[in-house]
Structure formats: C-alpha cells, structure tokens
Amino acid sequence: MLATLLIVFREMLEAGLVVGIVLAATEGLAGRMLAIGGGVAAGLCGAGLVAAFADVIAGAAEGVGQEIFTAAVLLAAVGMLTFHSAWMTRHGRKLAAELSAVGKAAVLGDKSLLALGVVVGIAVMREGSEVVLFLYGIAVSVHENPLAMLMGGLAGFVLAGLVSYALYRGLLTIPMRHFFTITNWLIALLAAGMAGQAAAVLASADLIPSWGERLWNTSFILPDDSWLGRALHALVGYSAAPSGVQIAAYVATLALIVSLTKLAQYETPRAGRSAIRGGRKIEARS
Amino acid sequence: MRMRMVPVVLAVALFAGMAQADEPPRLTIKDHKFQPERLEVPAGIKFRLTVRNDDPTAEEFESFELNRETVVPPGKEIPVFLGPLESGRQYPFFGDFHRDTAKGVLVAK
Numbered sequence: 441m442l443a444t445l446l447i448v449f450r451e452m453l454e455a456g457l458v459v460g461i462v463l464a465a466t467e468g469l470a471g472r473m474l475a476i477g478g479g480v481a482a483g484l485c486g487a488g489l490v491a492a493f494a495d496v497i498a499g500a501a502e503g504v505g506q507e508i509f510t511a512a513v514l515l516a517a518v519g520m521l522t523f524h525s526a527w528m529t530r531h532g533r534k535l536a537a538e539l540s541a542v543g544k545a546a547v548l549g550d551k552s553l554l555a556l557g558v559v560v561g562i563a564v565m566r567e568g569s570e571v572v573l574f575l576y577g578i579a580v581s582v583h584e585n586p587l588a589m590l591m592g593g594l595a596g597f598v599l600a601g602l603v604s605y606a607l608y609r610g611l612l613t614i615p616m617r618h619f620f621t622i623t624n625w626l627i628a629l630l631a632a633g634m635a636g637q638a639a640a641v642l643a644s645a646d647l648i649p650s651w652g653e654r655l656w657n658t659s660f661i662l663p664d665d666s667w668l669g670r671a672l673h674a675l676v677g678y679s680a681a682p683s684g685v686q687i688a689a690y691v692a693t694l695a696l697i698v699s700l701t702k703l704a705q706y707e708t709p710r711a712g713r714s715a716i717r718g719g720r721k722i723e724a725r726s
Numbered sequence: 727m728r729m730r731m732v733p734v735v736l737a738v739a740l741f742a743g744m745a746q747a748d749e750p751p752r753l754t755i756k757d758h759k760f761q762p763e764r765l766e767v768p769a770g771i772k773f774r775l776t777v778r779n780d781d782p783t784a785e786e787f788e789s790f791e792l793n794r795e796t797v798v799p800p801g802k803e804i805p806v807f808l809g810p811l812e813s814g815r816q817y818p819f820f821g822d823f824h825r826d827t828a829k830g831v832l833v834a835k
Contacts, residue, residue: 495799
C-alpha cells in the first residue's frame with residue numbers, strides 16, 4: 441500500500457503543482473472552481489483513455505506516436521498558458537483593483553478560465569495515464585490486496601491535492617502589489633518548461649534536430665530523480681541535462697510571453713488606470 | 727602483397743558493417759527484467775534501439791543518463807532513438823513500473 445501511495449504521489453505531484461499555480465493565478469475569478477474541478481475530472485477520464493489506448497498511440501506513426509501525442513498536448517497547454525498571460529495583462533490591473541477593493545470580485549474570465557481548465561486537464565491526463573498503467577500492471581500481475589492498492593492510490597492522489605492546496609495558500613501570502621507579477625511569471629515559466637519538454641520529446645523521437653544532446657549536466661547538484669528536481673521540473677521546467685533545442689524552445693516561449701504581455705500593457709494603459717481609479721473610489725467610500 | 731590484402735580488408739569491413747546493420751541493438755522485457763541487462767551499442771553515431779515488451783503489462787523504458795522516458799505497451803516494441811553516445815561510457819536504464827527488477831546498462835563502444 442505504501443509503495444502504491446508513493447508512486448501515485450510521485451507521479452501526481454507534478455500535476456498537483458500545476459493545479460496549485462492555476463489556483464493562485466485564477467484568484468478572484470468567478471467560476472474558477474468549476475473550471476479547475478472540471479479540468480481535473482476530464483484529465484482523469486483522459487488518463488484512463490490514454491492508458492487504455494497506450495498500444496494504439498505507441499504504435500502510431502511508425503512507433504513514435506507516443507512522442508507526437510505528448511508533444512501535441514504539451515504544446516496545446518503552452519498555447520493555453522500564453523493566451524492566459526495575454527488575457528491577464530489586459531485584465532489583471534482591473535482585477536487587482538477590484539480584489540483589494542471588495543476582497544473577492546466576481547470578475548468573469550470565461551475564456552481564460554477555460555484555457556487554464558484545459559491546462560489542468562492536460563497535466564492530470566499526462567501524469568495520470570502513467571499511474572493507471574502502473575496500477576493496472578500491479579492489479580493483474582501481483583497478488584496484492586486490491587483494496588489496499590486502491591487505498592494507497594487514493595491516499596497518494598489526496599496527498600498530491602494537499603500539495604496543490606499548500607502551494608496555493610503559500611502563493612496567496614504574497615502581497616497584492618506583487619501578486620499578479622509573480623503569478624504571471626510562474627505561468628510564463630510553466631509554459632516555457634512545457635515547451636522545452638515538448639521540443640525534447642520531439643528530438644528524442646528524431647523528429648526534429650536536438651542541437652546537441654546534454655549541453656550541460658547538473659545532476660551532481662540536483663538530479664532529475666530527486667523530489668526537488670521533480671518539483672522544479674514541473675514548476676519551471678528544470679532538466680539536469682537539457683538538449684540544445686529544449687533550451688531554445690524554453691527561451692523562445694519565455695520571450696514570446698514576456699513580449700506579448702508588454703504589448704498588451706501598451707495597448708490597454710487607459711482602461712487599466714481608470715479601473716484602478718474606480719477601485720480606489722469604492723475603497724474610499726467604504 | 728600488402729596491396730592485395732586491401733580488397734579483403736574492405737570486404738571484411740563491409741561485411742562487418744552489413745552485419746551490424748542487420749542486427750540493430752535490441753532489448754526485450756520479460757518477467758519485468760531486461761534481456762540483455764548489459765548491451766553494447768555503437769558510440770559516436772545516432773542509432774535506433776528497439777525495446778520489446780513480452781510481458782502482459784505495460785513497462786516504461788526510462789533513463790536519466792539518456793534523457794528518455796517512453797511507455798512500452800504489452801506485446802509491442804517501440805523504437806528509441808539514441809546517440810551520439812560517448813565511447814566507453816555506461817548509460818544505466820530501468821523500467822519505471824518495476825524499478826526493483828527491471829534494470830540494465832548500455833555500454834557505448
């Protein structure tokens with residue numbers, strides 16, 4: 441049971457950290473729990489489907505279907521995160537003003553929420569499908585008590601959920617004037633990490649050039665297999681020995697998101713300022 | 727005399743090359759173990775390693791040294807594109823779903 445718990449926790453930790461960041465990044469948006477909860481539920485269903493069709497996916501495209509599939513879902517997540525970053529820059533200041541004015545504002549961000557719901561779903565699906573394959577393997581080959589296994593798996597899942605919550609609560613302690621800057625950076629780094637991973641996966645299947653395998657190796661300081669290494673892998677895309685194309689995709693995505701948010705800032709300074717003024721007015725009245 | 731040896735040497739080299747091309751490196755998973763557990767692979771070039779899973783359950787071929795992580799469904803084989811690897815170096819790998827038994831190492835020569 442403990443072994444199952446540890447493995448489920450290890451795999452779901454990465455998804456849990458993504459959920460934690462998304463929870464913080466959507467603070468103050470109405471209907472976010474529906475989007476995130478729906479994302480987790482859809483991700484779990486997706487995990488079951490991916491596991492059930494693992495042989496079909498792996499067998500597609502002359503054996504590299506798995507890599508293409510992984511890269512495709514990762515790049516979809518990168519797109520969603522990029523969209524959210526741009527959206528947040530347009531509406532973030534208004535949100536910040538209203539948050540500080542009335543505590544929790546019911547700001548509608550349907551499209552942005554949907555995008556982040558998809559990101560959560562993809563994270564859960566990717567990590568979850570491995571868990572399903574692993575648990576299924578134990579269930580059919582080892583004579584372990586299936587109930588104990590189920591309990592262990594459930595406990596691991598709940599533990600990963602607690603990590604999400606802890607990360608979320610931790611991020612909420614950031615002062616309001618820095619909050620959106622920090623959550624925006626976290627989203628940008630998350631996207632960059634995923635883009636780097638997608639590039640690494642495509643290069644590993646020899647679909648794109650690697651531009652140098654293992655350009656450096658920091659595994660003697662922080663191995664990929666360590667808990668901190670795994671956590672940083674999920675959060676900011678840490679990789680002990682990255683390939684050239686992985687670094688290029690990482691830097692390009694980060695640059696794209698930063699320039700997009702700068703662009704959005706230039707486009708909407710007036711709306712932002714008036715919103716903040718409006719927020720202050722409410723504050724002064726109450 | 728020496729010059730006469732050249733075609734022979736060339737033929738042998740060609741044959742050796744063909745033999746190598748005919749028999750690409752291959753790993754088989756059986757009873758949650760890799761066979762062979764120590765496999766010599768070419769150094770300095772790109773090559774294709776085939777991993778076959780003869781178990782009734784899925785396995786994940788994983789290696790931190792090779793930066794690879796890929797699921798091998800039961801009864802299927804998948805290609806793993808590797809290299810160029812450093813000559814003389816050892817590259818450990820394992821099956822992520824059975825870490826205690828499924829272990830092995832690639833030796834680049």
